[in-house]
Amino acid sequence: MSQEFEFEKPIIELEKRLSDLRSLSEEGNIDLSREISAIAEKIEAMKSDIFHSLEPWQVAQVARHLDRPSTLDYVKLLCGDSFVELKGDRLFADDPAMICGFGRFGSIATAIIGHQKGHDTEENIYRNFGMPHPEGYRKSRRVMHLAEKFRKPIIVFIDTPGAFPGIGAEERGQSEAIARSIMEMSRMRVPILCFIIGEGGSGGALAVGIGDRVYMLEHAIYSVISAEGCAAILWKDGAKARDAAAALKFRSTDLLEAGIIDAILPEPLGGAHRNAEFVANAIGDIIQKELPSLMALPADLLLKKRYEKFRAMGKFKLEQDSEHA
Amino acid sequence: MSQEFEFEKPIIELEKRLSDLRSLSEEGNIDLSREISAIAEKIEAMKSDIFHSLEPWQVAQVARHLDRPSTLDYVKLLCGDSFVELKGDRLFADDPAMICGFGRFGSIATAIIGHQKGHDTEENIYRNFGMPHPEGYRKSRRVMHLAEKFRKPIIVFIDTPGAFPGIGAEERGQSEAIARSIMEMSRMRVPILCFIIGEGGSGGALAVGIGDRVYMLEHAIYSVISAEGCAAILWKDGAKARDAAAALKFRSTDLLEAGIIDAILPEPLGGAHRNAEFVANAIGDIIQKELPSLMALPADLLLKKRYEKFRAMGKFKLEQDSEHA
Amino acid sequence: MSWFSRLTGSKKPDIPSDLWKKCPNCGEVLINKDLPRNLFLCSKCDHHLRMPIWDRIALLTDDNSFVEFDSDMESQDPLNFIDSAAYPDRIKKAVESTDSFEAVTVGEARLEGREIMLGVMNFDFMGGSMGSVVGEKLTRLMERAIERRMPTVIVSASGGARMQEGIYSLMQMAKTSQAVALLNEAGLPYVSLLTDPTTGGVSASFAMLGDVHIAEPEALIGFAGPRVIEQTIRQKLPEGFQRSDFLLSHGHIDMVIHRRQLKPTLSKLFSLLL
Amino acid sequence: MSWFSRLTGSKKPDIPSDLWKKCPNCGEVLINKDLPRNLFLCSKCDHHLRMPIWDRIALLTDDNSFVEFDSDMESQDPLNFIDSAAYPDRIKKAVESTDSFEAVTVGEARLEGREIMLGVMNFDFMGGSMGSVVGEKLTRLMERAIERRMPTVIVSASGGARMQEGIYSLMQMAKTSQAVALLNEAGLPYVSLLTDPTTGGVSASFAMLGDVHIAEPEALIGFAGPRVIEQTIRQKLPEGFQRSDFLLSHGHIDMVIHRRQLKPTLSKLFSLLL
């Protein structure tokens, strides 16, 4: 593992002991199977304890884990060789922080859109840590229109710290790129399934997040601002990120309760990176299960339902009645 | 006049003599009215001779005259204060070589698109000599879509040496910008009238030239390549521009005969810059006369006719029959 | 992305007394009671100071023609959010100091005789941040515009999303942007008037989706706040960065218009587009 | 804009003998008779040499599946155009040296079993310049694709417009581009395959309007020819300017694909889009 969490240290220590025992058993030809299985059990129990009681700040760490499966990892696992990547916004540049293309999930061909992070520093520099420039959102918009033209559903993988804040991004209209992506996505006449697989960072995530269904991995997060950013602003102390993380309620369970997402996809103990196939299978199952009924809907009805879904989000009250949702 | 043509010199000399005589007559309080009217008549006769027998290369000079009325000159004369300029492609930049907006021609509000040249060097540098970058064509495309949204006709003024050939223009997809402009213009569900008022330079002119009606000022030109460019390539001698000009058949009379334009708007003797109001009135009359019937057509029929108009352009033959037009 | 970063990132005028404030551009001392008459323009340098919403409404509409909608809509505290203060207390304070229930005021009005739908954001109310109420009021405004086939004008002034409402706040970007799509399909004009400052989730949703974008001079308009950008790229930002003229030359707005010309410009525009 | 400037602006290989030519990239001596078998790839550096149209058709289609349309369509000389030679004589020479009547060959074929409409431009025919015949044949091809609901592939190789046909040549940009609009409305896939060189009026019309843009490695693709740009801006052009990878990084093409991978890539694409 390339990255260790503080809260995982007890597990990792035990895993190291387990591995030592195994070597010893093999090299010395000693039967340590009892000890080995005892430790293995202990590890599983500890994992279960730890990962079933992660606090929000720890979930954010898991969501950002360098080894966490990325869009391309899932695309490879689910679409295999059928994926064809399409590049470029036809205007200014290709943005490697956003992956677009077409691929096949089982028998269903779809457009695929997703933020792309790297698994190491070099890759992350190339992918700009998954933070798109305007051209990323303009590329995905173009490919979504292709999907609409060819009446193919759209599968979106969301995994970004946010849209990139930089001089070029502002010059080329980061705001407009995000806003138009949201607006046009809300009117795409084909079904859209979104999967928040890691970090759902603010407007840069929402820009491709207008789905007929929005799913979230168990340890993914989806937030209006990063815990660090929120802490710096409201607590005036970046070190209070842990408090901010708790306050922002950005975990999958919070969002399911809030009616923002449609379902949570469970992760293997220890996080998606411990077993990417397990998660990919869950995603594939959802796609196979949900797409056919959405594809059967008349486009006008699909759009009406999509509009109503996002129309209903928000909490306010009116003097005359007590409360609205 | 800021610019004199070789072929205009005899006229200009006579005009100078006329002006001298008038001064003399006023200052000396002498009656020179007979001499004055004789010269005035001679000037008119000479203008008529010269301007009714301009050769193509000379027409190109008139079409490019620095004082020749530009898009904004006609917009001011025809729309007065009603014109509202809209800027920006919402992507990368505003392009001052392309003017866009909405204005009122008499009682009819329309979108207005036009290449914009300057009348002096400073203005020309600002306007890039009327040569748009991709952002110019993306701005006009945006404003045409606004016209479509609001069901307003589109008036286009064409006056460009061509789309700009430069590094930035290539980086940002000059080809795509022109191609998409042509394609989307061909499907705008509102009437489009194009007026070639000066230089109709190649793809950079055609990019906004897909009109239901295309009109051309008498001394305007519309060509696949500049005479200079053609001479340099085919004659391998830029000085043969005069020969190339004749060969390219880019005058209004040639294009009317070829069925490329719908009508020629006569210019005052000496060219449009001698009396911009005269030309503006002719343009205004056409707009008032042609738009109402086009606006009455169902959009599908309008598009069908527009398609057929450009579909029919070209000359080829098939073995089996003798000739196609 | 957040309203607060903008608050701290913006030029702060010297502490104003009750009677006067200094022009943030030229330092001229401006008497508070003269400001409304001067449309909150600096009498010396013409700098466009932030304009209170009722003065803004008076500027853009015919006398007494404004009828407010949803004035009683109030925020909830769906996250039970507490930082140094509890969210309900912050709202209470904002309500008291601004005399508004929320960061946007919406209604119908006449503009040189023409009926329009008008929304005006209030930067003084928690930095004009967009929570559920702002999103809901603007969405209702646009839906009413469609029902009644009227043009819409929205005056933005916002630091972005309202963090205290968490994900609900983010979703207001979706709600308002998709409402603009319906305006487009209905063929109705929507003019976005961008005032100082318009950033974050507001600029990245309805504010950048107008048929026509008009900015006041020198307004700060952008996605990320200048401070966030400086921290990210670790370099000084160029002069004029994210100000109105910068956006104009980069193609994101149609025109920069002096406050005195706003009403006639809007009127002229609607007479052409309707 | 014009096909000829490209001819003179491009890398010229040394004068080829009948038996061999030098790779324009690495200088390797390549035996002419081996080239078809090698798909006109340099055996040393894999450089993609220009490919004759019948080899190209064979590369992209199933054996003997190509049926040509409009093969008898010929140019006229509507302008009676004469420069150093008369236009009809230039055409005659081109017909003789290329064994084609014009700069594009169009027809239907199968690609891994799937029926497609295919157009292939011929740079050897007057620089692949687009006159009335090229425009008409491609337009008919797309109209047939709509009638028969089949995907379209067009392989571009052109210096641009055919000057000798004057304004008629320019109008082929309109004719072909509006035909692409009909393909879009019919929901039919159109893949533009850009080969060396594609510039001028061809790149500024149908070639840049594909649903998917595929380029061969190192192809020159642009609006203006490099020489025209250099003369206009009076500076040297950067290395790789207007070559495939430049277009890829600037967002104008979807992929740069080795010649050997073209057919499977097209097949895969159509299986996803149809």
Ligand SMILES: [Zn+2]
């Ligand atoms: Zn001042």
Ligand SMILES: [Zn+2]
């Ligand atoms: Zn080689």
